[in-house]
């Protein structure tokens with residue numbers, strides 16, 4: 001079954017993907033998401049086949065006050081996609097040090113559960129991260145991945161990123177335009193729709209849980 005809410009329109013090529021900003025309250029669901037990635041996905045996502053203990057530590061150490069974490073929920077409130085936008089001072093990156101005059105740069109990492117791939121989730125998470133950077137006065141978005149990661153390189157190239165391949169690894173940079181009233185409004189609206197969507201799914205899930213307790217209730 002499609003893990004996302006599919007639009008009714010027959011012409012809609014892909015399901016609607018709502019990207020929501022996550023908070024410290026979502027840490028448990030984040031952990032479930034990352035632990036569901038197999039070793040080859042962990043290699044692509046983290047650059048190393050992290051064991052469960054290190055994945056757990058990564059999630060525990062996510063800094064929600066400094067970074068931005070975005071998620072896409074399934075109808076059952078499973079996190080099917082996660083994008084982590086980590087902000088760092090420009091000086092922290094020897095490679096990007098001269099690439100910008102802004103105080104901070106941003107590095108993006110993304111993962112989508114296998115059953116939800118190819119539906120535009122990864123691309124929407126990337127787009128949301130880029131618009132958030134613009135609104136945060138960050139003009140350089142960076143991504144590091146294995147050179148063999150054709151899917152990610154395709155998403156990066158589609159977004160206009162400059163890709164530099166070196167010794168089996170690839171660095172991708174995107175120079176972003178400054179924020180505008182349009183980008184501010186777009187992000188606020190995306191968040192509003194995603195919050196409504198989340199509330200709707202949470203209510204539906206709670207209602208189903210309640211119905212299941214009724215004698216004679218059977219789920220089709």
Ligand SMILES: CC(C)(COP(=O)(O)OP(=O)(O)OC[C@H]1O[C@@H](n2cnc3c(N)ncnc32)[C@H](O)[C@@H]1OP(=O)(O)O)[C@@H](O)C(=O)NCCC(=O)NCCS
Nearest residue numbers: 044045109110111112117118119120121122123150151154
């Ligand atoms: C990379 C990843 C996030 C993509 O997520 P996704 O939700 O499937 O991505 P989307 O559906 O938005 O887009 C996939 C695009 O790649 C294309 N694609 C798929 N396989 C491809 C391949 N082997 N070569 C080139 N392009 C490919 C799809 O056609 C699609 O392009 P389109 O939108 O132009 O049609 C997901 O595969 C993943 O989690 N991989 C493991 C972790 C990882 O690699 N993270 C990135 C490193 S930070």
